[in-house]
Amino acid sequence: MAIINQATKELQVKIVYYGPAMCGKTTNLLKVHENIQTAQEKGKLVSLATSSDRTLFFDFLPIEAMSIKGFKTKFQLYTVPGQVIYNTTRQLVLRGVDGIVFVADSQYEKMAENVESFANLEDNLRTLKLNLADIPYVLQYNKRDLPNVAQVDYMEFLLNNRDIQVPSFTACAHKVEGVFETLNMITRMLLHKFINESARKPA
Amino acid sequence: MSTLPQLLEEDIKQIDAGLDDLLSKSEATCALVIDKGGFLITQTGDTRRFDATTLGALAAAMYAATQGIASLVSEVNFSSVYQQGENFSLLVHNVDEHCLLLVIFKAQISVGAVKYYALNTLTQVAQQMQTAQARSPDEGLDLSVLNIADTADLFRKKKA
Numbered sequence: 456m457a458i459i460n461q462a463t464k465e466l467q468v469k470i471v472y473y474g475p476a477m478c479g480k481t482t483n484l485l486k487v488h489e490n491i492q493t494a495q496e497k498g499k500l501v502s503l504a505t506s507s508d509r510t511l512f513f514d515f516l517p518i519e520a521m522s523i524k525g526f527k528t529k530f531q532l533y534t535v536p537g538q539v540i541y542n543t544t545r546q547l548v549l550r551g552v553d554g555i556v557f558v559a560d561s562q563y564e565k566m567a568e569n570v571e572s573f574a575n576l577e578d579n580l581r582t583l584k585l586n587l588a589d590i591p592y593v594l595q596y597n598k599r600d601l602p603n604v605a606q607v608d609y610m611e612f613l614l615n616n617r618d619i620q621v622p623s624f625t626a627c628a629h630k631v632e633g634v635f636e637t638l639n640m641i642t643r644m645l646l647h648k649f650i651n652e653s654a655r656k657p658a
Numbered sequence: 659m660s661t662l663p664q665l666l667e668e669d670i671k672q673i674d675a676g677l678d679d680l681l682s683k684s685e686a687t688c689a690l691v692i693d694k695g696g697f698l699i700t701q702t703g704d705t706r707r708f709d710a711t712t713l714g715a716l717a718a719a720m721y722a723a724t725q726g727i728a729s730l731v732s733e734v735n736f737s738s739v740y741q742q743g744e745n746f747s748l749l750v751h752n753v754d755e756h757c758l759l760l761v762i763f764k765a766q767i768s769v770g771a772v773k774y775y776a777l778n779t780l781t782q783v784a785q786q787m788q789t790a791q792a793r794s795p796d797e798g799l800d801l802s803v804l805n806i807a808d809t810a811d812l813f814r815k816k817k818a
Binding site for chain 2: 462499515531
């Protein structure tokens with residue numbers, strides 16, 4: 456869970472990019488790292504990947520948002536390995552998560568994998584005694600530039616049909632389309648959550 | 659899930675004092691307290707030569723992986739992880755439910771000595787965390803002063 460450090464006036468928040476194998480989670484981080492305005496603090500992108508560039512453990516990118524009223528907000532972006540066999544690793548990375556970006560592959564033949572990965576996310580959160588309903592998350596329908604993509608309505612029906620619908624974005628991560636929109640929405644939702652929680656506490 | 663308490667300046671001061679004490683006795687290079695989710699809480703010593711943020715994230719993940727291994731060999735917990743290098747070695751030790759102590763020291767220093775002096779620091783850090791936890795949770799920073807409703811996007815793409 457997020458850390459509030461009054462000594463350094465910092466809020467540290469963990470965002471995890473989740474989704475099926477090869478859906479573009481690492482590409483999202485890569486493009487944020489390459490394209491973020493240099494005026495903003497960004498750290499090194501660390502990738503624990505195999506020689507064939509498949510994520511083995513996780514990717515990690517620390518970025519810092521501009522200070523709001525003297526308050527520094529540090530976001531730590533993580534990806535999980537998408538391959539089904541690495542489930543233990545996914546659970547480790549989810550520890551202490553504050554917000555989730557679920558990246559779905561828009562290609563028709565990947566729909567079953569998307570749905571399975573989403574169910575796996577809920578399972579893993581339950582293992583950590585967390586509930587998806589309590590965690591801000593957004594959906595990203597990636598790879599919209601491919602020819603065989605499913606309609607957004609259909610993907611919404613499959614992945615975004617819970618009681619409360621969450622924001623969703625179409626994206627072509629490798630062209631940096633939709634990447635910053637997704638990131639900004641999840642960071643905004645997280646800050647609102649912290650502000651609301653803070654406001655609810657009696658003075 | 660209980661979370662790490664809000665930390666005030668005095669908490670960090672106390673924890674830093676414990677870390678400084680460890681460094682002077684063990685001659686270690688630097689010491690960090692990190693949250694098990696991967697956040698850096700505080701650091702002392704010669705931390706400029708290392709990327710502390712990344713160290714925190716990786717060390718927490720390494721420790722978590724070790725706990726996975728522990729359960730596979732029917733151990734409840736491996737309380738520490740030691741990595742021996744040619745120039746620097748590293749010790750990650752469990753503090754409490756939420757945090758870890760990470761010490762980086764020159765390879766010629768014995769890990770036994772570092773472990774011995776770290777014991778005291780572990781207790782100090784754990785106690786300070788308990789003190790912070792026991793404090794009224796409302797006594798923290800008021801985040802409602804952050805008004806982001808009208809702010810533009812936090813992160814901007816650089817222009818091509």
